[in-house]
Amino acid sequence: MANLLPDRVQNLDGMSTLRPPAERHSAPHKIRASPFHFPRVYLTLATCEPPLDPLSLERTNKIPSLLPPTSPHLSGSKAVTLDLEDIQRKLESAQRELATTRAEYDLTKRETKAAELAAAEASRSNRRLRVEVQTLNDLLHRKDRQIEQSKATSFFFEGQLKKFEEEIDAARVGLERFKVLEEEAAAAQADAEEAARKTAREYESVRKEIDALNLTYRAEVDAIKAEIAEAQHMFLAESEETLKVAAESEARVRKMLEEKGDELKEVRAANEVVVGRQKDLAEMVEREVRVLKKVLGKEAEATKGHEATAQEIKDEMADLMRKLRTFRLTYVEG
Numbered sequence: 001m002a003n004l005l006p007d008r009v010q011n012l013d014g015m016s017t018l019r020p021p022a023e024r025h026s027a028p029h030k031i032r033a034s035p036f037h038f039p040r041v042y043l044t045l046a047t048c049e050p051p052l053d054p055l056s057l058e059r060t061n062k063i064p065s066l067l068p069p070t071s072p073h074l075s076g077s078k079a080v081t082l083d084l085e086d087i088q089r090k091l092e093s094a095q096r097e098l099a100t101t102r103a104e105y106d107l108t109k110r111e112t113k114a115a116e117l118a119a120a121e122a123s124r125s126n127r128r129l130r131v132e133v134q135t136l137n138d139l140l141h142r143k144d145r146q147i148e149q150s151k152a153t154s155f156f157f158e159g160q161l162k163k164f165e166e167e168i169d170a171a172r173v174g175l176e177r178f179k180v181l182e183e184e185a186a187a188a189q190a191d192a193e194e195a196a197r198k199t200a201r202e203y204e205s206v207r208k209e210i211d212a213l214n215l216t217y218r219a220e221v222d223a224i225k226a227e228i229a230e231a232q233h234m235f236l237a238e239s240e241e242t243l244k245v246a247a248e249s250e251a252r253v254r255k256m257l258e259e260k261g262d263e264l265k266e267v268r269a270a271n272e273v274v275v276g277r278q279k280d281l282a283e284m285v286e287r288e289v290r291v292l293k294k295v296l297g298k299e300a301e302a303t304k305g306h307e308a309t310a311q312e313i314k315d316e317m318a319d320l321m322r323k324l325r326t327f328r329l330t331y332v333e334g
Contacts, residue, residue, distance in 0.1 A: 199313055203314065220295075224292045
């Protein structure tokens with residue numbers, strides 16, 4: 001308990017006196033043995049702690065008086081001892097309360113400082129958040145403009161895509177049509193080649209028939225010419241024979257006229273018969289010649305007709321091949 005006594009005590013004249021070191025740590029009986037001390041002892045709080053702030057002083061002023069009045073019934077050293085013990089208890093209580101108050105003050109101060117720092121940080125955070133919010137708003141507006149531009153661009157590209165799809169569909173239809181035309185061209189080419197081969201075969205057949213007809217015609221013409229020549233020869237021979245017979249008859253007639261006048265009529269009748277036969281023979285030969293000429297004309301016309309048919313077939317073949325080449329250049333190679 002002696003260690004907890006204050007180092008400074010106040011005398012009756014109001015002066016503060018520093019206790020010697022020996023007295024600071026001495027036992028209480030030494031205090032009681034001193035004849036120069038009075039029972040009443042006053043504690044000066046200013047010597048125990050440094051000056052406090054107003055809040056601490058206000059709390060300290062609320063501490064009850066540490067020196068209760070001395071009971072008149074106590075005497076001497078016993079009263080001093082009781083006072084010191086009471087003072088010691090109150091001092092310990094005051095020190096504990098002071099420590100608690102200081103701790104509360106420090107805590108409040110730290111909390112205030114922390115609150116100020118938090119407020120400053122909150123202010124900076126608010127400013128930063130306002131800047132970030134403004135930045136985000138600007139970014140949002142820019143994104144909105146970009147979205148509008150993207151929508152416009154998307155609408156434009158959708159139109160272009162639709163146009164391209166229509167062009168692709170048209171190209172696909174054209175390609176399918178081209179494939180159909182190509183197939184038709186291939187079929188037409190095959191048909192044309194088959195027609196060309198068929199026409200060539202028919203042309204060769206017609207040519208052979210024409211050649212055969214020409215040979216037959218020549219043979220028939222030669223035979224007819226031979227018959228005509230033979231008929232002319234026979235006609236000339238018969239004419240000469242007839243003229244000779246007529247001359248002989250005329251001589252005989254003259255002689256007979258000279259010899260026999262009665263037989264003149266018979267001779268004339270015979271002469272008329274011979275002349276009629278000659279006329280009939282000449283008419284018959286002429287008719288046969290005309291018939292042969294008609295036959296020869298018909299054969300010539302038939303030959304010309306076959307030649308015209310062959311020429312028409314040849315022209316049709318040339319026209320068909322020309323059309324086929326034009327179609328190939330236009331639709332296949334182009």
